[in-house]
Amino acid sequence: MKSFFRTFSALFILTLIMSCGNADDDIDLNLNLGEGLGQGKPVDDCLGLEEGDLVLSIQDQFTTAPGKVSIFFKVSDTNGNPVSGLTADQFTIYEQGRNDDCFNTISTSESFARISPNSQIFSNNTLLVLDLSNSVLESSLEELKIASTSFINNVMPETPLESNKMAIYWFDGEDKLHLLNELTSSRTELAAAIDGITDDISSDPSTDLYGAVIKVSDIASDLIKETTARDNIGAASVVIFTDGTDQASRFTESAALKKVDEANANISFFSIGLGSEIDTQVLSDIGKTATVFATNKEELEDTFNDISDKVSERANSFYLFEYCSPKRDGSGENNLAIQVKTGAREGAVQTKFNAKGFTGGCE
Secondary structure, X not given: OOOOOOOOOHHHOEOXXXXXXXXXXXXXXXXXXXXXXXXXXXXXXXXXXXXXXXXXXXXXXXXXXXXXXEEEEEXXXXXXXXXXXXXXXXXXXXXXOOOOOOOEEEOOOOOXXXXXXXXXXXXXXXXXXXXXXXXXXXXXXXXHHHHHHHHHHHHOOOOOOOOEEEEEEEXXXXXXXXXXXEEEOOHHHHHHHHHOOOOOOOOOOOOOHHHHHHHHHHHHHHHHHHHHXXXXXXXXXXXXXXXXXXOOOOOOHHHXXXXXXXXXXXXXXXXXXXXXXXXXXXXXXHOOOEEEEEOOHHHHHHHHHHHHHHHXXXXXXXXXXXXXXXXXXXXXXXXXXXXXXXXXXXXXXXXXXXXXXXXXXXX
């Protein structure tokens, strides 16, 4: 049974790292009550660890009898860029009990340390939003369909996972964000939806770009709220493609950017622009996490692949790290530090856990 740690000192709430570029600086604010290191804090000086290039942001932590400690965290560099692909042997565990002057290293092999599937506590949703206004349908629809299918295959696992889903929306000049395919974990279903797009799908040749941004931001925010209500952690990636500027003038640029700027910090925004009629600054502001541009339709697949790599890196930078602690019932509250090293980069974070109910043996 999970015993969640929810109370944290205001002393450890750090200032949010702000980015001028397209950095992925998302932290789950709903559960962490803070930013930066999330539930963690900088490690004690007695460990002698230098300030590192990596940031471990603890999103959640819990214990499971008879002695398992589970820490769910996101790894990024100091610029907020996600770090994916880490393995258990790249982590070092340190524990400090009430009788210890400093921390003791816990063997990762003897403690059965592992990176575990995080689907039971984490949901990741991708919202792909396509401009299907007249200019796209007449000149670049087939290239867009190829690029979108490639994006789906890159982002979605071949074996469907309930914790990883995607939905596809499209917009034209109507005051509506059209649903092409609802959230699903099946990339076959998503690809079929893309394949089914025809050049007569739209009846309004205008472009309601700002309306699409506002509406999909609300959808992503609602998904995060639904996930949090289930006591899980949620992340969402919004990916918007367009080949032009807002022509409908139904909503303002400032209203759209306000939605993006004020969205839950675990929502990332990506944008893809095509051709010479786009406003690169506006698209960069909308795609605050990352933005790419294609000068012609032949480059579309490459630009979609660039964004799919960034979406996947972000999702795979969340880790559920678990190990069996040697602490036992009666030892009370213990300090825990986790250090990660990958190449020349390293980082560490410190937190606490209570060994109440811990006995010998561990799954």
